[in-house]
Amino acid sequence: MSTTESAERYLKVLLGSETRTDLVALFHRNPGLIDTAEGIGRRIGLVPGAVQSDLEELVATGMLTKKKFGTSEVFFLNHAKDREIQDSIAVHLQNLKP
Amino acid sequence: MLMGGFMEKDAVMLAGSAGAGKTTLALQYLVSGVQSCAEPGIYVTFEQLPDQIYRDAKNFGWDLQKMEEENKLRVICTSPDLLFTTENGESILDVPIDDVRPRRIVIDSLSHLSMFSEGKNFRLETYRLISWLKMKGLSSLLLWETSNMMGQISSITDTGLSFLVDSIILLKPVEIDSAIHKALVILKMRGSDHDKKLREYEITSSGIMVAAPFANYEGIMSGNARRTAGLEKATQNFTDAFSRKRH
Numbered sequence: 175m176s177t178t179e180s181a182e183r184y185l186k187v188l189l190g191s192e193t194r195t196d197l198v199a200l201f202h203r204n205p206g207l208i209d210t211a212e213g214i215g216r217r218i219g220l221v222p223g224a225v226q227s228d229l230e231e232l233v234a235t236g237m238l239t240k241k242k243f244g245t246s247e248v249f250f251l252n253h254a255k256d257r258e259i260q261d262s263i264a265v266h267l268q269n270l271k272p
Numbered sequence: 273m274l275m276g277g278f279m280e281k282d283a284v285m286l287a288g289s290a291g292a293g294k295t296t297l298a299l300q301y302l303v304s305g306v307q308s309c310a311e312p313g314i315y316v317t318f319e320q321l322p323d324q325i326y327r328d329a330k331n332f333g334w335d336l337q338k339m340e341e342e343n344k345l346r347v348i349c350t351s352p353d354l355l356f357t358t359e360n361g362e363s364i365l366d367v368p369i370d371d372v373r374p375r376r377i378v379i380d381s382l383s384h385l386s387m388f389s390e391g392k393n394f395r396l397e398t399y400r401l402i403s404w405l406k407m408k409g410l411s412s413l414l415l416w417e418t419s420n421m422m423g424q425i426s427s428i429t430d431t432g433l434s435f436l437v438d439s440i441i442l443l444k445p446v447e448i449d450s451a452i453h454k455a456l457v458i459l460k461m462r463g464s465d466h467d468k469k470l471r472e473y474e475i476t477s478s479g480i481m482v483a484a485p486f487a488n489y490e491g492i493m494s495g496n497a498r499r500t501a502g503l504e505k506a507t508q509n510f511t512d513a514f515s516r517k518r519h
Contacts, residue, residue, distance in 0.1 A: 203323040205340075206348040208364055213351040217321065243364060244357040248350075 181266030184259050187235050193220070194228045201238065201251045208250040235259065273458060273467035273482065278439060280411055282462070283402045285382070285433065287416040288443030293454065293475050294415045296332070297443070298378040299325070300479040301413050303334045306344045311375035314368055315347045316355070318384040322347040332479050346372050353388040355379075356397045369408060377405060381415035382433065399436055418442075438462040443473070446492050455492060456482060 188198050196218045201207060207214070211229055212222035229249050232238040236255040241248055278284055288294045302313035315336075317325060325347055329336045339345035346368040354364050368374075379385070382398065389397050405412045414437065434440060440459040445452050456473045458466045469485035470492055486492055490500050 200321075204321050204349055206322050206346055206368070208348060208350045209354070210351060213354075243354060243362070246354060246357060248354060248364065 177262060178266055178269070181262045184235060184263055185266075187231055188237065188259075190231070191228060193218075193225060194231060197225065197228055197232060198237070201256075205251050205253065208248055210246050210248055214249060273471070274461070275465050275467075278411060279463060281406045281409060282438035283405065283412045283414060283436070284439040284441065285414050285416055285437040286441050286443070287418050289418050289445065292443035292445065293473070293480055294417075294443060295320075295325075295328070295380060296475055297480045298380060298413050298415060299329050299332070299334060299336075302345060302376055302378060303329070303336075303339075303479075305376045306339055309375075312344045312372045313346075313376035313378070314365065314372060314374045315345070315378045315380065316365070317347065317349050317380045318352045320349075320380070322349050332477065343372055346374075351388075352385045355385065355401065356389065363404070375409070375411060376413070377410045378413045379415065381417060383415070383417040395432055395436070398433060402436055418444075434460070439466075444493070448486075448489060448492065453486075455486065457493070 187194070189195050197214070200214070200218055207217075209217070211226045214229065215222050215225040218225070229238065229240075233240045233249065236252055237259055238249050239252045241250070286294050286297060299315070302315055305311035305313050315325065326336050336345055336347060340347065348365065348368055350364055357364070379401075385398070385401075386394050402412070402414075416433070437460075439461045442457050442459050444455045444457075446455045447453075454473050454475070455470050457470045458468070471485050472483045474481050474483065488500050
Protein backbone atom coordinates (compact mmCIF):
# COMPACT_ATOMS: atom_id res chain seq x y z
CA MET A 175 0.00 0.00 0.00
CA SER A 176 1.42 3.40 -0.93
CA THR A 177 1.93 6.18 1.61
CA THR A 178 -1.01 8.09 0.14
CA GLU A 179 -3.27 5.05 0.31
CA SER A 180 -2.21 4.41 3.93
CA ALA A 181 -2.91 8.01 4.93
CA GLU A 182 -6.28 7.99 3.21
CA ARG A 183 -7.18 4.71 4.92
CA TYR A 184 -6.18 6.12 8.29
CA LEU A 185 -8.27 9.26 7.73
CA LYS A 186 -11.24 7.18 6.65
CA VAL A 187 -11.05 4.98 9.73
CA LEU A 188 -10.12 7.61 12.33
CA LEU A 189 -12.75 10.11 11.21
CA GLY A 190 -15.23 7.59 9.85
CA SER A 191 -17.84 8.20 12.53
CA GLU A 192 -18.64 10.86 15.08
CA THR A 193 -17.88 8.44 17.91
CA ARG A 194 -14.53 7.51 16.42
CA THR A 195 -13.65 11.21 15.95
CA ASP A 196 -14.54 11.80 19.61
CA LEU A 197 -12.39 8.84 20.65
CA VAL A 198 -9.40 10.06 18.63
CA ALA A 199 -9.74 13.51 20.22
CA LEU A 200 -10.13 11.95 23.69
CA PHE A 201 -6.94 9.89 23.44
CA HIS A 202 -4.92 12.70 21.89
CA ARG A 203 -5.93 15.15 24.62
CA ASN A 204 -5.49 12.49 27.31
CA PRO A 205 -2.58 10.26 26.20
CA GLY A 206 -2.39 8.67 29.65
CA LEU A 207 -5.91 7.24 29.48
CA ILE A 208 -6.01 3.48 30.12
CA ASP A 209 -9.52 2.16 30.51
CA THR A 210 -12.18 -0.37 29.59
CA ALA A 211 -14.70 0.28 26.83
CA GLU A 212 -17.27 1.02 29.50
CA GLY A 213 -15.02 3.55 31.23
CA ILE A 214 -14.06 5.20 27.95
CA GLY A 215 -17.66 5.43 26.82
CA ARG A 216 -18.64 7.05 30.10
CA ARG A 217 -15.93 9.68 29.67
CA ILE A 218 -17.45 10.85 26.36
CA GLY A 219 -21.00 10.64 27.65
CA LEU A 220 -21.99 7.37 26.02
CA VAL A 221 -23.52 4.24 27.50
CA PRO A 222 -21.38 1.13 27.95
CA GLY A 223 -21.24 -0.89 24.76
CA ALA A 224 -21.69 2.14 22.51
CA VAL A 225 -17.98 2.50 21.79
CA GLN A 226 -16.78 -1.11 21.61
CA SER A 227 -16.85 -1.50 17.83
CA ASP A 228 -15.28 1.94 17.26
CA LEU A 229 -12.50 1.12 19.71
CA GLU A 230 -11.87 -2.15 17.85
CA GLU A 231 -11.54 -0.18 14.58
CA LEU A 232 -8.96 2.08 16.19
CA VAL A 233 -7.10 -0.98 17.50
CA ALA A 234 -7.08 -2.34 13.92
CA THR A 235 -5.29 0.84 12.71
CA GLY A 236 -2.72 0.40 15.47
CA MET A 237 -3.51 3.76 17.05
CA LEU A 238 -4.82 1.98 20.16
CA THR A 239 -3.63 -1.17 21.87
CA LYS A 240 -5.97 -3.63 23.58
CA LYS A 241 -4.82 -5.70 26.54
CA LYS A 242 -6.48 -8.05 29.00
CA PHE A 243 -6.21 -7.39 32.74
CA GLY A 244 -7.94 -10.01 34.83
CA THR A 245 -11.48 -10.18 33.47
CA SER A 246 -11.25 -6.70 31.93
CA GLU A 247 -10.05 -5.59 28.51
CA VAL A 248 -8.36 -2.19 28.48
CA PHE A 249 -7.54 0.18 25.65
CA PHE A 250 -4.71 2.69 25.58
CA LEU A 251 -2.82 4.84 23.08
CA ASN A 252 0.06 3.24 21.18
CA HIS A 253 2.25 6.34 21.23
CA ALA A 254 4.76 5.20 18.63
CA LYS A 255 2.15 4.03 16.11
CA ASP A 256 0.02 7.12 16.75
CA ARG A 257 2.98 9.38 15.92
CA GLU A 258 3.58 7.35 12.75
CA ILE A 259 -0.07 7.75 11.73
CA GLN A 260 -0.01 11.48 12.42
CA ASP A 261 3.21 11.89 10.41
CA SER A 262 1.73 9.90 7.52
CA ILE A 263 -1.40 12.06 7.48
CA ALA A 264 0.62 15.28 7.77
CA VAL A 265 2.79 14.33 4.77
CA HIS A 266 -0.30 13.34 2.77
CA LEU A 267 -2.05 16.64 3.52
CA GLN A 268 1.06 18.65 2.62
CA ASN A 269 1.26 16.84 -0.72
CA LEU A 270 -2.34 17.47 -1.64
CA LYS A 271 -2.61 19.71 -4.66
CA PRO A 272 -4.45 23.01 -3.94
CA MET B 273 6.55 21.15 59.58
CA LEU B 274 7.77 17.75 58.42
CA MET B 275 11.20 18.02 60.07
CA GLY B 276 12.94 17.52 56.75
CA GLY B 277 10.24 15.96 54.63
CA PHE B 278 8.31 12.76 54.24
CA MET B 279 10.22 9.54 54.86
CA GLU B 280 11.16 7.69 51.69
CA LYS B 281 8.60 5.11 50.48
CA ASP B 282 6.07 6.27 53.07
CA ALA B 283 2.37 6.25 52.25
CA VAL B 284 0.94 9.67 53.11
CA MET B 285 -2.78 10.28 53.27
CA LEU B 286 -3.85 13.78 52.26
CA ALA B 287 -7.37 14.22 53.55
CA GLY B 288 -9.76 17.10 53.09
CA SER B 289 -13.19 18.10 51.92
CA ALA B 290 -14.05 19.10 48.36
CA GLY B 291 -12.25 22.29 47.34
CA ALA B 292 -9.71 22.16 50.17
CA GLY B 293 -6.77 22.05 47.76
CA LYS B 294 -5.83 18.35 47.80
CA THR B 295 -5.27 18.12 44.05
CA THR B 296 -3.26 21.35 44.04
CA LEU B 297 -1.03 20.17 46.88
CA ALA B 298 -0.64 16.77 45.25
CA LEU B 299 0.41 18.30 41.94
CA GLN B 300 2.80 20.61 43.79
CA TYR B 301 4.32 17.54 45.49
CA LEU B 302 5.03 15.94 42.11
CA VAL B 303 6.20 19.12 40.37
CA SER B 304 8.50 19.93 43.27
CA GLY B 305 9.88 16.41 43.04
CA VAL B 306 10.67 16.86 39.33
CA GLN B 307 12.00 20.42 39.53
CA SER B 308 13.85 20.40 42.86
CA CYS B 309 14.75 16.80 43.66
CA ALA B 310 15.17 15.11 40.23
CA GLU B 311 12.44 12.66 41.30
CA PRO B 312 10.06 11.74 38.48
CA GLY B 313 6.45 11.10 39.38
CA ILE B 314 3.14 9.63 38.32
CA TYR B 315 -0.29 11.13 38.90
CA VAL B 316 -3.13 8.60 38.84
CA THR B 317 -6.59 10.08 38.40
CA PHE B 318 -9.90 8.28 38.20
CA GLU B 319 -12.44 11.02 37.69
CA GLN B 320 -10.71 14.10 36.24
CA LEU B 321 -9.32 13.63 32.76
CA PRO B 322 -5.64 14.47 32.23
CA ASP B 323 -6.43 17.44 29.97
CA GLN B 324 -8.27 19.10 32.84
CA ILE B 325 -5.31 18.44 35.14
CA TYR B 326 -2.91 19.91 32.55
CA ARG B 327 -5.12 23.01 32.37
CA ASP B 328 -5.43 23.40 36.15
CA ALA B 329 -1.68 22.92 36.62
CA LYS B 330 -0.94 25.60 34.01
CA ASN B 331 -2.81 28.09 36.21
CA PHE B 332 0.00 27.63 38.74
CA GLY B 333 2.72 27.83 36.11
CA TRP B 334 3.30 24.06 35.97
CA ASP B 335 3.66 22.63 32.45
CA LEU B 336 2.88 18.96 33.03
CA GLN B 337 2.78 18.10 29.32
CA LYS B 338 6.36 19.35 28.92
CA MET B 339 7.40 17.22 31.92
CA GLU B 340 5.73 14.23 30.23
CA GLU B 341 7.64 14.89 27.00
CA GLU B 342 10.84 14.95 29.07
CA ASN B 343 9.82 11.61 30.61
CA LYS B 344 9.78 13.09 34.11
CA LEU B 345 6.06 12.72 34.72
CA ARG B 346 3.02 10.71 33.64
CA VAL B 347 -0.61 11.55 34.19
CA ILE B 348 -2.55 8.28 34.06
CA CYS B 349 -6.35 8.17 33.95
CA THR B 350 -8.08 4.87 34.57
CA SER B 351 -11.03 3.26 36.33
CA PRO B 352 -10.58 2.54 40.05
CA ASP B 353 -11.27 -1.19 39.82
CA LEU B 354 -8.45 -1.61 37.28
CA LEU B 355 -5.93 -0.39 39.84
CA PHE B 356 -6.91 -3.27 42.11
CA THR B 357 -6.68 -5.77 39.23
CA THR B 358 -3.52 -7.64 38.42
CA GLU B 359 -2.98 -10.03 35.53
CA ASN B 360 -0.28 -12.63 36.29
CA GLY B 361 1.37 -10.17 38.66
CA GLU B 362 1.15 -7.36 36.07
CA SER B 363 -0.34 -4.02 37.05
CA ILE B 364 -1.83 -1.30 34.90
CA LEU B 365 0.91 0.98 36.23
CA ASP B 366 3.80 -1.26 35.13
CA VAL B 367 4.32 0.46 31.76
CA PRO B 368 4.34 4.06 33.05
CA ILE B 369 6.60 2.98 35.94
CA ASP B 370 9.03 1.39 33.46
CA ASP B 371 8.92 4.48 31.24
CA VAL B 372 9.43 7.15 33.85
CA ARG B 373 11.13 5.33 36.74
CA PRO B 374 9.21 7.43 39.28
CA ARG B 375 10.08 8.01 42.92
CA ARG B 376 6.74 9.68 43.74
CA ILE B 377 3.16 8.78 42.98
CA VAL B 378 -0.19 10.39 43.68
CA ILE B 379 -3.43 8.40 43.79
CA ASP B 380 -6.42 10.71 43.27
CA SER B 381 -8.27 9.36 45.11
CA LEU B 382 -8.71 6.51 47.59
CA SER B 383 -12.29 7.72 48.00
CA HIS B 384 -12.98 6.72 44.38
CA LEU B 385 -11.31 3.37 44.96
CA SER B 386 -13.60 2.76 47.94
CA MET B 387 -16.65 2.89 45.64
CA PHE B 388 -15.42 -0.25 43.90
CA SER B 389 -14.66 -2.30 46.95
CA GLU B 390 -16.65 -2.80 50.15
CA GLY B 391 -15.74 -2.68 53.82
CA LYS B 392 -13.18 -5.27 54.85
CA ASN B 393 -12.35 -6.01 51.22
CA PHE B 394 -11.48 -2.35 50.61
CA ARG B 395 -9.14 -2.28 53.57
CA LEU B 396 -7.41 -5.45 52.37
CA GLU B 397 -7.13 -4.15 48.82
CA THR B 398 -5.77 -0.82 50.02
CA TYR B 399 -3.22 -2.61 52.18
CA ARG B 400 -2.16 -4.62 49.13
CA LEU B 401 -1.93 -1.45 47.00
CA ILE B 402 0.17 0.38 49.60
CA SER B 403 2.46 -2.64 49.99
CA TRP B 404 2.87 -2.85 46.21
CA LEU B 405 3.72 0.86 45.95
CA LYS B 406 6.36 0.50 48.69
CA MET B 407 7.76 -2.60 47.00
CA LYS B 408 8.16 -0.53 43.82
CA GLY B 409 10.13 2.05 45.83
CA LEU B 410 7.48 4.74 45.52
CA SER B 411 6.69 7.48 48.02
CA SER B 412 2.94 7.81 47.70
CA LEU B 413 0.43 10.55 48.36
CA LEU B 414 -3.07 9.10 48.67
CA LEU B 415 -5.92 11.57 48.48
CA TRP B 416 -9.01 11.06 50.62
CA GLU B 417 -12.15 13.17 50.53
CA THR B 418 -13.61 13.75 53.98
CA SER B 419 -17.36 14.07 54.19
CA ASN B 420 -17.56 16.89 56.75
CA MET B 421 -16.72 20.21 55.20
CA MET B 422 -17.16 22.19 58.41
CA GLY B 423 -17.43 21.26 62.05
CA GLN B 424 -15.77 18.57 64.06
CA ILE B 425 -14.30 15.52 62.36
CA SER B 426 -14.54 12.44 64.56
CA SER B 427 -12.58 10.20 62.18
CA ILE B 428 -10.74 10.76 58.93
CA THR B 429 -12.12 7.65 57.27
CA ASP B 430 -14.74 5.20 58.49
CA THR B 431 -12.88 2.26 56.97
CA GLY B 432 -9.84 2.19 59.26
CA LEU B 433 -7.44 3.40 56.56
CA SER B 434 -5.75 5.74 59.04
CA PHE B 435 -3.95 2.72 60.48
CA LEU B 436 -2.58 1.62 57.09
CA VAL B 437 -0.84 4.86 56.14
CA ASP B 438 2.38 6.23 57.60
CA SER B 439 1.36 9.89 57.71
CA ILE B 440 -1.84 11.87 57.62
CA ILE B 441 -2.21 15.50 56.61
CA LEU B 442 -5.60 17.13 57.01
CA LEU B 443 -6.78 20.17 55.08
CA LYS B 444 -9.84 21.77 56.63
CA PRO B 445 -11.86 24.94 56.10
CA VAL B 446 -12.54 26.64 59.44
CA GLU B 447 -14.71 29.57 60.41
CA ILE B 448 -13.07 32.32 62.42
CA ASP B 449 -14.77 35.67 63.01
CA SER B 450 -17.32 34.99 60.25
CA ALA B 451 -14.71 34.28 57.59
CA ILE B 452 -13.57 30.97 56.12
CA HIS B 453 -9.90 30.21 56.58
CA LYS B 454 -7.98 27.17 55.41
CA ALA B 455 -6.23 25.11 58.08
CA LEU B 456 -3.57 22.42 57.64
CA VAL B 457 -2.43 20.03 60.32
CA ILE B 458 -0.21 16.93 60.42
CA LEU B 459 -2.20 14.37 62.39
CA LYS B 460 0.29 11.52 62.21
CA MET B 461 3.82 10.88 61.01
CA ARG B 462 5.08 7.42 61.82
CA GLY B 463 8.72 7.25 62.89
CA SER B 464 9.32 10.99 62.91
CA ASP B 465 8.60 14.10 64.89
CA HIS B 466 6.46 16.73 63.21
CA ASP B 467 4.91 20.13 63.75
CA LYS B 468 1.79 19.71 65.89
CA LYS B 469 0.43 23.20 65.26
CA LEU B 470 -2.61 24.04 63.18
CA ARG B 471 -1.41 26.34 60.42
CA GLU B 472 -3.23 28.54 57.99
CA TYR B 473 -2.57 28.00 54.29
CA GLU B 474 -3.51 29.78 51.09
CA ILE B 475 -3.94 28.65 47.54
CA THR B 476 -1.92 31.25 45.65
CA SER B 477 -1.05 31.67 41.97
CA SER B 478 2.07 29.58 42.51
CA GLY B 479 0.49 26.83 44.61
CA ILE B 480 -0.16 26.16 48.27
CA MET B 481 1.62 28.49 50.70
CA VAL B 482 1.67 27.48 54.37
CA ALA B 483 1.59 30.41 56.77
CA ALA B 484 1.95 30.90 60.50
CA PRO B 485 0.06 28.87 63.08
CA PHE B 486 -3.31 30.21 64.14
CA ALA B 487 -2.65 32.41 67.13
CA ASN B 488 -4.98 33.38 69.98
CA TYR B 489 -7.71 30.90 69.06
CA GLU B 490 -8.73 27.55 70.43
CA GLY B 491 -11.34 25.01 69.41
CA ILE B 492 -10.66 25.66 65.72
CA MET B 493 -10.93 21.99 64.76
CA SER B 494 -14.19 21.58 66.68
CA GLY B 495 -15.90 24.14 64.47
CA ASN B 496 -16.30 26.59 67.37
CA ALA B 497 -13.21 28.79 67.31
CA ARG B 498 -12.88 30.97 70.40
CA ARG B 499 -10.41 33.71 71.17
CA THR B 500 -8.00 32.90 73.96
CA ALA B 501 -6.94 35.62 76.39
CA GLY B 502 -3.23 35.10 75.91
CA LEU B 503 -0.86 34.16 78.77
CA GLU B 504 -0.23 37.69 80.05
CA LYS B 505 -3.92 38.63 80.14
CA ALA B 506 -4.89 35.28 81.71
CA THR B 507 -2.26 35.78 84.46
CA GLN B 508 -3.56 39.30 85.14
CA ASN B 509 -7.18 38.06 85.28
CA PHE B 510 -6.19 35.36 87.79
CA THR B 511 -4.28 37.83 89.95
CA ASP B 512 -7.18 40.30 89.92
CA ALA B 513 -9.72 37.61 90.83
CA PHE B 514 -7.55 36.34 93.70
CA SER B 515 -7.08 39.90 95.02
CA ARG B 516 -10.86 40.56 94.92
CA LYS B 517 -11.59 37.32 96.82
CA ARG B 518 -9.19 38.29 99.60
CA HIS B 519 -11.06 41.52 100.26
